[in-house]
Amino acid sequence: DQQVKQNSPSLSVQEGRISILNCDYTNSMFDYFLWYKKYPAEGPTFLISISSIKDKNEDGRFTVFLNKSAKHLSLHIVPSQPGDSAVYFCAASTWGGKLTFGQGTILTVHP
């Protein structure tokens, strides 16, 4: 039972353009959502998060949108940079520390 799904295994974007990564969830008890990125041979690194009481959170080039009625969240990266190339995981939580992750999306940003 995949409670958090990232349906796009990969995404390729030109440098300077917008990258949009999507994530769907099924468990309505999730109340906190996060995005992590992972480079090869490193652990996942926290990127940005959002509480279920909000619908948008911004941090520099990164914005996360939450649509609770659709059980959908997305991560926007503007402008995309080659250094953003990594695997991006969305994750959801019902209580602290127990994160349910999606399968990941490989983002490639071309110069």
Added chain:
Amino acid sequence: ETGVTQSPTHLIKTRGQQVTLRCSSQSGHNTVSWYQQALGQGPQFIFQYYREEENGRGNFPPRFSGLQFPNYSSELNVNALELDDSALYLCASSPGTGRGRGSGANVLTFGAGSRLTVL
């Protein structure tokens, strides 16, 4: 401020053997969680330790066990290894109060992982 460190980075075992993986949490973090990441998948929650006690467990059999020490470091033990146990094992720490909520409890700092291969 040191991050989360894990050892060993790579190891190879055979079916039926036992393995112990170690984790030092980030300074100031008192909660440790362990995750298993199979190839091509996202990390999957194994269990969490807070104040040296198991504080929650995912869908893993009892042969997966752990410990947390007074300095908040932790061990993951897996007995009777199976081929499907081959994976990257990630340790994560947080400053949360066990099953807290919000960013303090949910923003985890991950180590680079221990890659286990079972032959």
